[in-house]
Amino acid sequence: MALKFTPKNRNSRILAVGAYRPSRIIPNSDIVDRIDSSDEWIRERSGIESRRFAGPDESVISMSEAACRQALTRSGISMADVDAVIVATITYPFQTPSAATELIALLGNPKAAAFDISAACAGFCYGVGMASDLIRSGSANYVLVVGVEKLSDFTDPEDRGTAFIFADGAGAVIIGPSETAGIGPTIWGSDATNRDAILMTPSWIDLKNPESLGWPDISMQGQTVFRWAVYQMAPIGLQALAAAGLTPETLDAFIPHQANMRIIDSMAKSMKLPETVAIARDVKVSGNTSAASVPIAMDSLLTERPDLHGKTALIIGFGAGLVYAAQAIELPAASSNK
Known part of the structure; x- marks a missing residue:
């Protein structure tokens, strides 16, 4: 049946x-x-x-x-x-x-x-x-x-x-x-050939030996990650806009993962975002908070620019794996973020 x-x-x-x-x-x-x-x-x-x-x-x-x-x-x-x-x-x-x-x-x-x-x-x-x-x-x-x-x-x-x-x-x-579309299709994927670009080492299995007891730290191949983010993520952002029926010219805000300012500015330039697009740059005072960076930056941008409530935004995250995901969204309405 x-x-x-x-x-x-x-x-x-x-x-x-x-x-x-x-x-x-x-x-x-x-x-x-x-x-x-x-x-x-x-x-x-x-x-x-x-x-x-x-x-x-x-x-x-x-x-x-x-x-x-x-x-x-x-x-x-x-x-x-x-x-x-x-x-x-x-x-x-x-x-x-x-x-x-x-x-x-x-x-x-x-x-x-x-x-x-x-x-x-x-x-x-x-x-x-x-x-x-x-x-x-x-x-x-x-x-x-x-x-x-x-x-x-x-x-x-x-x-x-x-x-x-x-x-x-x-x-x-x-x-x-x-009732209306507020989150566009997710454009996501990986580049596992660069899996070693950002690592947490050693593994828990390595730490099981009391003689080598330590604590995992994050390591990163900075230049590899920078080049990958700048050259590979801009096309992903454009795909997410197209999937939602938007273009850089019709976008109101860009809220990327707050990796560092150079990556943010380079991505915006590669996507040819017009000056009218508000860009979240919370990394300046918050650093890179990994999975937390996009929502924290969203909150900061809406506080600084309340006129963006209900407007369109491109959000994109990328990091260790290397993995990525992006969506075009409508930001929360003003009454919901006081």
């Missing part, structure tokens, strides 16, 4: 965004001595002036909870009505159970579907695509998507290639059904 089920085939959109930024601000002057560098060198290479580091009392879960509660409040949606929670992170310190299950218990809906995804800096955009498809098919009505990292726990403070880049924070969005 055949299944009797008709997909809803409805639209979806981001209803609200929330963010959590640790209060501890780390200027470049606190980084330079340990990596034999200078504030000027860091600014020229990355555009970063400062970043946020979580304190000992702040965790992946506590930061996620704060961002989610803000998004829920702004959306007017009760946590009891949330059907699924997706957490994108690479810094939750437990292999299992997931960060998402710990989070839903704190948020008050322990029965919701909950799972983590590991797609590094592309994780949030992966989550947005998955949540949109869950809603469009009828498997969920409301989905919380979280991007969160505590990268300060996994960054070698003496590594000249990464110590000044990575930071901590959380961002979350509520995605729900919509």
Whole structure:
């Protein structure tokens, strides 16, 4: 007997965004001595002036909870009505159970579907695509998507290639059904031939030997990642716009993963974005927060430019794997992000 089920085939959109930024601000002057560098060198290479580091009392879960509660409040949606929670992170310190299950218990809906995804800096955009498809098919009505990292726990403070880049924070969005299209098709994929460009080493198996007990740190081939992001991601962004029926000329905002300022500006130039397009450059004061960077940058941009509420934006994440995902979206309406 055949299944009797008709997909809803409805639209979806981001209803609200929330963010959590640790209060501890780390200027470049606190980084330079340990990596034999200078504030000027860091600014020229990355555009970063400062970043946020979580304190000992702040965790992946506590930061996620704060961002989610803000998004829920702004959306007017009760946590009891949330059907699924997706957490994108690479810094939750437990292999299992997931960060998402710990989070839903704190948020008050322990029965919701909950799972983590590991797609590094592309994780949030992966989550947005998955949540949109869950809603469009009828498997969920409301989905919380979280991007969160505590990268300060996994960054070698003496590594000249990464110590000044990575930071901590959380961002979350509520995605729900919509009468009109609010999230375009996801353009996603990988370039696994460059898998070694960003690594966390050693593996947990390596650490099983007490004689070599240590702690994993992130390593990165900076030039390889830079070239890949600049030359390979701009076409992906253009594909995402075309899939949603948009062009650079009809776009209102560009919110890329906050890798560094040079990558952001180079991508915008490669896509030939007009000057009318608002570009998120939160990396200047927040650093690279991996999976959290897109929603945090979205929240910052809407705070700086409230006129962008309800307007179109291109979001794109890319990182270790190497993996990527991009979507054209409509930003949350003004009433949902106060």
